Amino acid sequence: LFSSVELAPRDPILGLNEAFGADTRADKVNLGVGVYYDANGHVPLLRAVREAEKARVEAMLPRGYLPIDGIALYDQAVQRLLFGASSPLLADRRVVTAQALGGTGALKVGADFLRHLNPNAPVAISDPSWENHRALFEAAGFKVVNYPYYNAPTHGVDVDGMIAGLEALPKGAVVVLHACCHNPTGVDLGAGDWKRVIDTVRKHALVPFLDIAYQGFGDGIDADAVAVRLFADSGLPFFVASSFSKSFSLYGERVGALSIVTASHDEAVRVQSQIKRVIRTNYSNPPTHGAAVVSAVLNHAELRATWEVELGEMRDRIREMRRGLVQRLAAHGAKGDYGFIEAQRGMFSYSGLSAAQVERLRTEFGIYAVGTGRICVAALNDGNLDRVAEAIAQVS
Ligand code: PLP
Ligand code: TYF
Numbered sequence: 001l002f003s004s005v006e007l008a009p010r011d012p013i014l015g016l017n018e019a020f021g022a023d024t025r026a027d028k029v030n031l032g033v034g035v036y037y038d039a040n041g042h043v044p045l046l047r048a049v050r051e052a053e054k055a056r057v058e059a060m061l062p063r064g065y066l067p068i069d070g071i072a073l074y075d076q077a078v079q080r081l082l083f084g085a086s087s088p089l090l091a092d093r094r095v096v097t098a099q100a101l102g103g104t105g106a107l108k109v110g111a112d113f114l115r116h117l118n119p120n121a122p123v124a125i126s127d128p129s130w131e132n133h134r135a136l137f138e139a140a141g142f143k144v145v146n147y148p149y150y151n152a153p154t155h156g157v158d159v160d161g162m163i164a165g166l167e168a169l170p171k172g173a174v175v176v177l178h179a180c181c182h183n184p185t186g187v188d189l190g191a192g193d194w195k196r197v198i199d200t201v202r203k204h205a206l207v208p209f210l211d212i213a214y215q216g217f218g219d220g221i222d223a224d225a226v227a228v229r230l231f232a233d234s235g236l237p238f239f240v241a242s243s244f245s246k247s248f249s250l251y252g253e254r255v256g257a258l259s260i261v262t263a264s265h266d267e268a269v270r271v272q273s274q275i276k277r278v279i280r281t282n283y284s285n286p287p288t289h290g291a292a293v294v295s296a297v298l299n300h301a302e303l304r305a306t307w308e309v310e311l312g313e314m315r316d317r318i319r320e321m322r323r324g325l326v327q328r329l330a331a332h333g334a335k336g337d338y339g340f341i342e343a344q345r346g347m348f349s350y351s352g353l354s355a356a357q358v359e360r361l362r363t364e365f366g367i368y369a370v371g372t373g374r375i376c377v378a379a380l381n382d383g384n385l386d387r388v389a390e391a392i393a394q395v396s
Helices: 014-022 047-059 072-083 102-117 131-139 159-167 191-203 223-234 265-280 289-298 301-331 355-365 385-395
Strands: 095-101 123-127 144-148 174-178 207-212 238-243 255-261 348-350 374-376
Touching: 047 289, 047 301, 072 095, 072 223, 072 238, 072 255, 072 289, 095 102, 095 265, 102 131, 102 207, 102 238, 102 255, 102 265, 123 131, 123 159, 131 144, 131 174, 144 159, 159 191, 191 223, 207 223, 255 265, 255 289, 289 301, 301 385, 355 385
Parallel strands: 123 144, 123 174, 174 207, 207 238
Antiparallel strands: 095 255, 238 255, 348 374
């Protein structure tokens, strides 16, 4: 049965994690995977999460099944975070939200639903994008193409190229858009650019699928939702995959959501029934713990305030590390101007390092980065910053 099964390629990022784990050097540094580490190099367990978990354990609750689309109070809290508590979309009950297995699970449920709706549509992702975008939409049966995004010489977005790329797509094409903290480049569209994208989406009848995995890591919870809010104002239908993996530091609990904005409550009811069918035939219903914790935090004023402080601390620490990296690169005489690293948003920096330079960082210094030159700034701390900057200076 399995004699002709070929070895599948490793995920370029998660595969790097395995190699890092096997590395025996004591001073190794993992700048590969997109995980936030605290100043001591640990994945934090947030205080708000700890308190909500403690209360849950003490309550000793029974473990029945959740509804197919998850915890209702969780889904409503997700909607308020994304669209704003006073959004008319929520008052009009035009948004369908289903708890999902992380942002990835949300993308997959959305992709499976879209495949029924628009079976022949291509899916367009940014060039470059999160590696799993292409793999996930291809696995759902779509042809995946790229639209221009990153402009390497300016370290910015090629907005004109992006718009031209979107204009060239056929009607009904699905466009995957990073709502904030673009992975892997760290460069985002401004509000004016988003308006141009929305005009293009409207004119060419494209289907927007927003992916927001880092809300709160850029400029703040509401500021990072600007794209979601502008799409909400546009009156267009759209999809949003959101994740609490990073913002609650709950990676392994798989907490995310799929939200779909429809034209009316009647549409929403029908779309919700189809989404539930996709989930039912896939994993039946989602797990409880992570979403119950997030729901408890978001729906409790004090815990919510604690979480916002902690999210702000993570955001500020990343900014500090960006500044520190730029300063130390200069101090170690790295060739070129790395000032752009400070302007980038979220966990990542597209450093401009070549595959050969990344390889040298790994073999000579035990510093792991993605082959594209992406580094996770959130893995830097005062204990490894100098070593990383010195190594980059040496290979640059
Ligand atoms: N989308 C993007 C752009 C991401 O960077 C990530 C990172 O993990 C995800 C989705 C998936 O998030 P999750 O771990 O919640 O599945
Ligand atoms: O880009 C990253 O590093 C994160 C984590 O298949 C991740 O988004 C990476 C690869 C993957 C799933 C999650």
